[in-house]
Amino acid sequence: MMVRLARGGLECRSSPKVSTGFVRHYFRLDEDLDAILKDIDRDLHVHEAIQSYRGLRLLRQDPWECLISFVSSAASNVPKISRCIEKMSAAHGPSLALDGMEFHGFPTPEALARAGERSLRKCELGFRAGYIAGIARQVAKGDFDPYSLATLPYEEAKKALVSLKGVGEKVADCVLLFSMDKLEAFPVDRWVKRVAERLFFRGRKLSEKKVRLWGTEHYGRYAGYAQQYLFHYMRHREE
């Protein structure tokens, strides 16, 4: 899907076509962002982040795509993660045409299960290839259904996600937050850990678990939004 700002709104082109309802859903334009930001505006630092980046929204991604994308993100960096996803799609995703050009959608579970670890390693995935092949097999076989997980409460869905090889608490929280509407999830990565230690605990070192508990307690039911604003704020401040 190609998206840009135009005529005071979003202009989207895609193949296959999608409804405006889908676009609203995907970009979470159906939720009251101002009310959420007011709710999480509980300290000086998140307040500053909100002032700087008001308008930043979470997405509602597809659970399967989100799961595999974040498994491939483990101990990696953003440009490389993008390349991995591009290569997986190019090699194993369904081909699509848009404006006379050929693109590839995200691969299905069956396609990645068929591909296997050896083939996936050609997508720069490294040690993550085995994890992805294993998860794809489970999903293709019907032993694991990311879509039905979305209907479970946060804790239950998280327990199921973490049971997958290659999925730890951080990746599980990202999948829950970005594709399953669990806005209380507070993913703790290197940056969020750094924010908590530096800005909220005077440089004191904390375990990831402590940071996660602090985040969920401190920000409440929309902790995931607070996480996004703090993450974005920290990343663009270190430059």
Added chain:
DNA sequence: ACCCAGGAATTGT
């Protein structure tokens, strides 16, 4: 060779 990157698995208390 060294360091890091939107961590996870394993091992050790």
Added chain:
DNA sequence: ACAATTCATGGG
């Protein structure tokens, strides 16, 4: 159960 250590890989 939690915390500390090992593992892992392409790029700068």
